[in-house]
Amino acid sequence: MIPERYANYEKTVTLGACNMGVVNGDKEANLAKIEANLREAASQGIDIVAFPEEALVGAAECAACRAGTPHCDEHHRLAETVPGPSTERIAELCREFDVYCAVGLAERDANDPETLYNASAFIGPEGIQGTYRKLHLGSLPWVTEGITFTPGDSIPVFETRFGPVGVIICYDFWFNPELTRLMALKGARVILNCCATFSGPNKREYMRATTQVRAQENHCYVVSANHAEQGSEGRGSYGAESLDEGRANHFLGHSTIAGPDFPAFSRVFAESEAGEGLVSATVSFEKLHRWESVFPWREWRATHQQPTSRLIAEEFAKLSSGS
Numbered sequence: 001m002i003p004e005r006y007a008n009y010e011k012t013v014t015l016g017a018c019n020m021g022v023v024n025g026d027k028e029a030n031l032a033k034i035e036a037n038l039r040e041a042a043s044q045g046i047d048i049v050a051f052p053e054e055a056l057v058g059a060a061e062c063a064a065c066r067a068g069t070p071h072c073d074e075h076h077r078l079a080e081t082v083p084g085p086s087t088e089r090i091a092e093l094c095r096e097f098d099v100y101c102a103v104g105l106a107e108r109d110a111n112d113p114e115t116l117y118n119a120s121a122f123i124g125p126e127g128i129q130g131t132y133r134k135l136h137l138g139s140l141p142w143v144t145e146g147i148t149f150t151p152g153d154s155i156p157v158f159e160t161r162f163g164p165v166g167v168i169i170c171y172d173f174w175f176n177p178e179l180t181r182l183m184a185l186k187g188a189r190v191i192l193n194c195c196a197t198f199s200g201p202n203k204r205e206y207m208r209a210t211t212q213v214r215a216q217e218n219h220c221y222v223v224s225a226n227h228a229e230q231g232s233e234g235r236g237s238y239g240a241e242s243l244d245e246g247r248a249n250h251f252l253g254h255s256t257i258a259g260p261d262f263p264a265f266s267r268v269f270a271e272s273e274a275g276e277g278l279v280s281a282t283v284s285f286e287k288l289h290r291w292e293s294v295f296p297w298r299e300w301r302a303t304h305q306q307p308t309s310r311l312i313a314e315e316f317a318k319l320s321s322g323s
Contacts, residue, residue, distance in 0.1 A: 024058030
């Protein structure tokens with residue numbers, strides 16, 4: 001049974017994940033790929049599609065940022081405000097095709113041009129709704145995004161005719177489960193994880209398993225959209241002797257859509273291969289909410305588990321203040 005708060009939303013949704021081969025530093029080429037995949041998504045009846053982290057610009061290793069430059073000319077060339085030329089073009093397409101999407105980009109702060117964010121814009125038929133800005137930025141020795149970008153300071157959810165949707169980025173999803181939980185507590189039943197996940201030992205298994213676990217523990221559907229595999233340049237090793245090497249060009253692919261499948265626990269509904277491709281799955285919110293007959297955790301958090309919620313919040317507050 002659909003809870004009252006979700007009663008006026010559509011009862012099914014077709015989710016899509018674009019396993020995209022991003023061209024580093026070439027916004028025009030990437031925007032053309034995004035447009036082609038939005039057109040294809042619409043032709044397949046996909047309602048909400050996720051693109052990878054930094055899909056518009058590329059998640060390349062940056063030598064200038066690694067060297068500690070205070071102003072990276074390349075990233076500032078690629079960055080845009082939101083709204084901006086690229087997101088406005090995507091908004092036109094979403095309006096034309098009646099599709100929602102999350103697209104990764106380098107976002108320039110509208111009030112401070114020197115401040116850049118690793119962000120994902122959420123865009124739909126109604127227009128540009130806003131951005132999620134990555135909170136946990138990777139650092140040296142493997143990646144340079146912590147030098148390039150400023151962390152975000154909010155955890156938004158976005159409204160659609162399918163209900164609230166959360167957008168999250170890579171490390172925030174894989175290693176920081178409290179963020180997905182907060183989005184679910186805010187009402188999100190769909191989480192779009194825009195990621196740039198490298199290949200490595202057991203990484204495909206980890207990506208599948210974590211996408212499934214986040215979906216089950218939060219009673220939501222999850223889409224993890226990744227960069228397609230692009231060759232072995234800069235792949236390096238996961239051994240200690242290679243910690244200072246970049247991981248810019250060897251991505252895992254295997255974008256994944258997963259969620260609860262009552263009475264079964266979470267399963268993978270669709271998964272791409274390593275190369276470029278678009279995968280989709282049609283899922284039911286009525287089936288999703290069947291889990292609430294045995295584990296109505298959102299309701300519990302708002303009623304008899306409020307003291308537990310306060311305890312958790314207090315413990316986080318102590319940790320954040322160094323207590």
